Amino acid sequence: MFERFTREARAAVVGAQEEARELGHGWIGTEHLLLAVLRRPDEPGAATLARLGLDSEAVRAASERLTDRGGDGVDETDAEVLRALGIDLAEVRRRAEETFGPGALDRLTEPPDERGGPRSVLPFRRGGRNRRHRRHLRFTPQARKSLELSLREALALKDNHIGVEHLVLGVLRSGDRLVGELFARLGLDPKTVRARVIAELRRAA
Template identity: 35%
Template sequence: MFERFTKGARDVVTGAVTQAERTSASRVTDEHLLLALLDSRGTRSAFAFASLGVLDRRASVEAGLADARRQGGMSPADTAALAGIGIDVARIVSTVEETHGAGAMRVGGWAKRGWTSHRKFAPEAKKALEQSLRIALGRGDKEISDAHILLALTVRPGVVSEVLADHGATHGALERALFG
């Protein structure tokens, strides 16, 4: 599949590995793919992010991702669903952090790879890359671009798609900005 990636898409994948290394994450996640897309310049995804104002709110996007990590990977929808049955996630996180220290519920952890420096891709990141292939094929495109990776992140449920949607980068809005 990697041979079908454009240079921009390959840059996103290698950028995601760099993001994981920078944060000492044990695996490359879909969050790292998003951060690499946000770092892209001169690509379709960069144009789409700029046209939707996401680049101007990068700090807010990163804060949304960090909040989810701090809450054990729970998305805003997960938190809202639990609040609906009377569970206050913020209070639980505060209590756990008072007892075990700041970031005790943090998702990601430190890298534990043994003798190799190669970082593996987490299942959600692999699925996002597979979804980018499906999106490209569905559009009749012969190559997988950064735009396909970005769209793949928006169709998969979870923190990344919710944070993007909270910043106006829904699947529909991005599709219009990318291909409209």
């Protein structure tokens, strides 16, 4: 399938790995694919996202929040619910750091698997400080699904190549929960965005 990718689409797939490393993530997810295509705002599909106000900085910030780079991985509403159950997140963090050292809870976990369960903790650090883990990163099942869907999107549009626009459509069609939450935080609906991308591609054809 990869031989059908245009040069720009291939660069976006490679860029997804770079985005994952920059965020200090031990996986390549749909959020990283989205960030990579946003690097190419002049490409079809990505241009539509840019016109809708999506930019890499906003998506990166939302992704960091959702994948727990800067806190306890829950928003204030969740924290209130936990407090009502007698769980004080600040105290949990304090005790963990007292026992295991500063930043003990800042290790990343991979995103939930397709059943919603957590994956193993990965000793991966932002900026490559842990060089032992500067290895090839694996795509999550959701990201692989997005790539597979990009082929289907190309076939549906009767295109004989897979371009950035098809990557965008694949991500939007993937149904990945994280992408849905990313778009919700940015005030957009993936299905509406997908329809807009298709409409603009057809007008340009």
